[in-house]
Amino acid sequence: MKKKWWKESVVYQVYPRSFRDTTGNGVGDIWGILEKLDYIKSLGVDVIWLCPVYESPNDDNGYDISHYRKISEDFGGQNAFDELLEQMHKKGLKLVMDLVANHTSDEHAWFQEAKKSKDNPFRDYYIWKDGKNGGPPNNWTSFFSGSAWEYDEATQQYYLHYFTKKQPDLNWENPKVRREIFDVVEYWFEKGVDGFRMDVISLISKPEGLPNTKYEKFQDTIVHDYANGPKIHDYLKEMNQEVLSKYDIMTVGEGPGIDLKNGPLYVGEERKELDMVFHFDHMFIDCGIGGKYDPQPFTLNDFKQVFTNWDDVLKDKGWGSIFLGNHDFSRMVSRFGDDGRYHQASAKLLATLLLTLRGTVYVYQGDEIGMTNVAFDSISDYNDVETLNAWKEAEQQGEDMDAFLSIVHSQSRDNARTPVQWNDDKNAGFSKGEPWLKVNPNYTHINVAKQEQDPNSILNYYREMIAFRKANPALVYGNYACLDENHGQLYVYRRWDADGDFLVLHNFSDAPQTFNADLKENNYTLAKSNLNTNKLNNFSLDPWQSKILKIV
Template sequence: MMEINKDQWWKKAVIYQVYPRSFQDSNGDGIGDINGIIERLGYLEDLGIDAIWLSPVYQSPQDDNGYDISDYQDIDPMFGTLDDMERLIKEAKNHHIRIIMDLVLNHTSDEHRWFLEAKKSKTNPYHDYYVWRDGVEGTPPNDMTACFGGSAWEWVPEVQQYYFHQFSVKQPDLNWDNPKVRREIYDMIYWWMEKGVGGFRLDVIDQIAKEPDKKITNNGPRLHEYLREMSRETFQKGDLITVGEAWGATTENAKQFSNPDGSELSMVFQFEHIGLDQQEGKEKWDLAPLPFLKLKEIWNRWQTELNRFGWNSLFWNNHDLPRIVSRWGNDKEYRAESAKMLATLLHGMQGTPYIYQGEELGMTNVQYAIEDYRDIEIRNMYQERLAKGYEEADIMRSIHAKGRDNARTPMQWDDTENAGFTQGIPWIKVNPNYREINAESQVNDPCSIYNYYKKLVGLRKEYDVFAEGSFQMLLQDDEDIFAYLRQGETENLLVICNFYDKTLKCPLQESWGEGTLLICNYEDRSDMSVLRPYEARIYLLQR
């Protein structure tokens, strides 16, 4: 049995997400792998992170880059072996790093043995592991569409039924109403716990209690019942961090997801801020300017309403999102300053920050031709919008801004060929700017984005107010500055961020008084009465 220490270590932790396919290739096949991650553990230990969230490395046909799992208890050969995985868990521990596995529990691959059995006949013991409906070929049970396009229903002639899939046609949804399914899942989770993993990130977990007949996909009526049962049967038996991806999360149900009593999860990924730069009521591809005051309102609400009643996860980036410095920063003349500002704004808040690989270097979006993209969502959207009559230039503009492959280009380690990622041909093109933006050029530069992130990570561990302090938004109606106060028992933090590329008179000067400047993203501090473009500061104030 694993050692249990219920100290909620994750409240002071900083998590680093690794997308294995793009992190480090150790064998020259052009695909990142587990042994490559092991090679880079020293880099991550130096950064100061506490845990790696590892995107899926399970056996998979890779229809959706590993989020279509065909065997939860084996490793896909492209990433290595189960022995490699066990070595990663052990070696990471030696570097004071825990491994957080990415679990996809809403669906499996259609090549999972359960589904191969399920589609043989209605009487097969595994048939009810999935969501089926009777129907007539060509006439789906309803008009629900899948997230990746097309109908959410797929006909199977062998059983004369449709199965339900919220994502790819090769990702049939599991039937969580079946207690046998839940038991199989809990046994699998416990199997990983016994191997020493430090936690789980739960993919689209708010969709497991779907009711497709009522067109309910997330936050189904039995969702929290299932989560509490899963927590009792698994998570509460170990010292784990658990974070649920919940696109439909609100501050109210987040208090259930992340109840401090530990009955469900440690925290959720909520995405309310992520959808701000799209046209209201439309898709993410329909671009719109960022409504800055709305961004402030959302962060303020999540920070204040979850304080003492739940726990926030803090992030700008992940494997599904564009690079934040290109999205809401300035990836050209102020790339370093804006990357540091966005990091300051996020890491000063209450919650657990997540760094996505390359974020700590200020890696940027790419602008490829359509044939150079690999993501199923991008390719499907491109064809669908062409068919609907959209101009190709507009389609590509949306892909360049929001495409998931922006985050999936190889990690930029150095200025050698393929950025030090691989000796082979990379599975997706490397961002051409790797000669200027890479880890080797930043690790020993005290003014680099990398060392700025390293300092932020260290500050969170040094001062309790980062984890425990309350939140008060300042200058709520200011259209350029994001400022807030964190109030702890013995100390306060004042965080001031100029969100744009203009020079402003610095407000709140009377507030920091005799305070200590903990961090600033400009080296020249001769005139603190102004905020330069994207300038960010954190002051420590004694109470």
């Protein structure tokens, strides 16, 4: 297996709007990231993934770009960005930006031209179709509820938008569109950016003829109709050949619809497409027929099977991404841990899991202090367009809205977007003004300042675990084998190479557990645990305990 800097890296994701506001306008900015660079560096991470800071009307908080080469003044403008890039490189940190290439804002100059007339030179930059039977061209729905088509009165055609109606999809069939995007990528690489996280990149190739979907479950529609289109690999190979291969950078593609069968096609080293993808098998694990706002129970066996299956299909062929949360999902300790009685233990367990699996590790801002979901009293306190659209649709369908608010509490993307909790001052030290999104009320006891002072805090455990991973390459490149596929409370696996051999045990339950295996317990010594209570038996674990045992 080829060794690469990005395989060994730990990536810290910054959602700038919620990170740190230095101006008092309630919106985080680049100067706030600069202010906290030493903090980020202190974690031991190598790369910052910066969510979009381009010019945007913010219908989807920056994922609707109106100018690909301009940094929004909302975040500090170009001077702030240049300073950030310079200071990061001085501190040995690399910068990965977001590339949103499936769609633009409807306020982008290309779309403003495209909608003027059917024969405008930019018309074919987007996907326009005539309606059928007095309605949209097909039955596709948006990721954010409602039809994926918007009617344009002036030209009497519909345009496609997988996301909001202010995010029209680009037509990648048009070579001019591909050239435009490649030029944007090259522009940022020439400025010194170290890579791109490519937003919903699996969706850029549309199916021929845009047929109706026949699937009841939206996740199936994504896999079979929206993602993995017939020319997706042609486009990615072309991007790699034209731009990516010319720079020492990293690429990670966000991949809704990417599964075990087609995943290796995106990241196979010999295929020269992308370095990694984010698949969502574990993140959509609780989605019912109605998607994420129709949550269904799942088991630990379901969960660990995802990691085992993906490690198996990628070993010796490509490279994976290891993450449990980001700006689009609930807080990981609330979703996969226990954010009540076992908040600290389970947050540390999840950190241990992240940092002992094979693949590049991604840590989302605030997870390093165990930030949790928020339960706002009213839908009026929520900002996320996906949440608000789902609420509106539920109202129209006559659902029990009190019950639906409980679903919002667990599923809303705003769970991950509440401001970072720096201290117990007003607004958690995020802003001196009114935050764009309310702060989670638990900031008074979950915050960076408090955890800096506590050697046993979640924050300091993240630092320890990142350092431990870096000191043991077997946890980066080593083999993986799950040893307890059918145990309902334990997740146990071995990581090993020629230089190191580890047994990693996690107890995902509120009760003590013992791993019963045909292993000699006295062959192992305890190398790391998330709890200070160490049972005499290496294979016994307290509730929400993780142990890393080293073979002796």
